[in-house]
Amino acid sequence: MMTRRQAITTAALALAAGASGQAAEITTVKTKESATRPAPVAAGPFTLPELPYAVDALEPHFDAKTMEIHHGKHHAAYVANLNKAVASQPELGRKDIVDLIKGLDKVPETSRLAIRNHGGGHLNHSLFWTQFAKEPQVHARGELNIAIEQRYNTFDGFKKAFVEVATLWFGSGWVWMVVDKSKRLRIEGLPNQDSPYSKGFVPIMAIDLWEHAYYLKYQNRRVEYIDAFFKVLDWGVVRERYDAALKSL
Ligand code: MN3
Numbered sequence: 705m706m707t708r709r710q711a712i713t714t715a716a717l718a719l720a721a722g723a724s725g726q727a728a729e730i731t732t733v734k735t736k737e738s739a740t741r742p743a744p745v746a747a748g749p750f751t752l753p754e755l756p757y758a759v760d761a762l763e764p765h766f767d768a769k770t771m772e773i774h775h776g777k778h779h780a781a782y783v784a785n786l787n788k789a790v791a792s793q794p795e796l797g798r799k800d801i802v803d804l805i806k807g808l809d810k811v812p813e814t815s816r817l818a819i820r821n822h823g824g825g826h827l828n829h830s831l832f833w834t835q836f837a838k839e840p841q842v843h844a845r846g847e848l849n850i851a852i853e854q855r856y857n858t859f860d861g862f863k864k865a866f867v868e869v870a871t872l873w874f875g876s877g878w879v880w881m882v883v884d885k886s887k888r889l890r891i892e893g894l895p896n897q898d899s900p901y902s903k904g905f906v907p908i909m910a911i912d913l914w915e916h917a918y919y920l921k922y923q924n925r926r927v928e929y930i931d932a933f934f935k936v937l938d939w940g941v942v943r944e945r946y947d948a949a950l951k952s953l
Pocket of ligand 1: 778912917
């Protein structure tokens with residue numbers, strides 16, 4: 705299924721390629737295929753991003769079944785409900801998800817809570833999947849490591865502080881590593897699907913502490929889940945996000 709934006713891009717590519725070009729042929733086939741498929745539930749401008757690895761890539765730390773349900777059901781539901789929330793407001797659907805969540809206070813009050821919850825859920829999970837790797841970089845490097853050592857003395861000092869907040873976090877929510885407006889690193893716990901972007905922070909790493917993220921494998925053993933999280937967290941990605949955050953602030 706193509707989103708409206710993809711459809712526009714595809715149409716533009718077809719025009720650019722011309723009627724005899726190879727790209728135009730491929731486009732024709734794709735259009736025919738998608739025309740025969742049933743319309744998905746709550747289709748709209750926002751789409752579920754694919755996982756950047758196989759569902760079992762993070763085994764044994766994150767099991768395939770949890771990944772499948774977490775991504776394919778939970779994240780998909782946030783996307784579907786976000787599409788419902790913007791269905792009557794096409795101008796909101798045209799926004800980038802980060803801009804939409806950054807400007808939550810400008811969203812009409814009637815749909816603000818739905819967008820905060822489901823838009824936040826979509827954005828948070830999109831940031832979550834992309835920070836892991838099968839063979840991750842297990843230690844921060846570069847400017848990020850310097851900043852961590854300045855703020856938390858050592859890399860392990862940071863981890864200890866983060867684990868403590870994540871372990872003690874009460875109820876559904878996320879614990880984030882963010883960069884604040886003064887370009888300082890902070891650890892922030894936020895409830896539900898609230899996003900650091902709505903509070904003026906730039907998130908660079910996060911742990912999902914909703915039970916759906918770990919209960920199937922770890923049940924009430926949250927500490928083991930947090931430990932597993934750090935086994936697959938790719939500090940190379942976190943460093944890239946940190947460098948980008950410094951430029952954007
Ligand atoms: Mn989740």
